[in-house]
Amino acid sequence: MKAVILAAGYGTRLQRDVVADSSGKFAHLAGVAKPLLPVGRCALISHWVHALTASGSVDCIYVVTNAVYHAAFEEWAAHFTNVRIVSDHTTSNDERLGAVACLQLAVKHFKIDDHVAVIGGDTLFKEDFSLSKVKERFSDVLTKCEDSCLVLSYQCKDEETQKYGILEVDGDLRVVCMKEKPLPSETKSRRACPCFYVVSKKSLPLVDTFLEEKKDAPIEEKDAPGNFVSWLIPRKPVYIHQISGRFDVGNLPSYIECDLYFREKQDVKSYMV
DSSP, X not given: OEEEEEOOOOOHHHHHHHHHOSSOTTGGGXXXXXXXXXXXXXXXXXXXXXXXHHHTOOXXXXXXXXXXXXXXXXXXXXXXXXXXXXXXXXXXXXXXXXXXXXXXXXXXXXXXXXXXXXXXXXXXXXXXXOHHHHHHHHHHHHHHOTTOEEEEEEEOOGGGGGGXXXXXXXXXXXXXXXXXXXXXXGOSOOEEOOSEEEEOTTTTTXXXXXXXXXXXXXXXXXXXXXXXXXXXXXXXXXXXXXXXXXXXXXXXXXXXXXXXXXXXXXXTTTTTO
């Protein structure tokens, strides 16, 4: 299995917050890509590299970034032997390719022909998350069908359904559909779907099919990776693996919460392994 970490975003909300903060305590975060933000004792993305390596889940980690942050990611990656970087060559948020196109870029650039764990570069999970358990669950669903893919799910609050893609599942924990930011009254499910997916080798070519179908669509229809998952669900078996929650570093308050958690509580060596 390979890992592709999506890190080509521009973190516009967070950077706005940093500039607007009058305390000056977060000035060192100005111009830093979200995945490279210090979280606890290392960069956010380093938690993923340490866990992916220690768990033996993948044999190579590919990171997609943009032209603005490319040099910073190359400098960071020099400390690891199993990480490779590719740039999408964009220089602004308006130029962005979108997350699904970035996944396609990594697959083509690195000639990936394997199962792929697709990971959002601004996301970390709570202590119960285990890559070893994810790998075991993925092996289980592959025995049902070698086209099977795996997504994560955690329970969100009623008032949070409008912030996330919400998964509806059957008794076998296979996803029936994903509703994008529904009202609480529009679904009985409270299963939020974070950006961590395992796409099977057999299903990976469908990334090309999706983007070909959406080639004339606005960026919003192919930007969020959830757009691809939602499209995939009626075409291939997609199952869930349940977790307790996540950290999504989108703005300064969410960054502060995440950083504090890792400073105080986390045993980095065993985290997410």
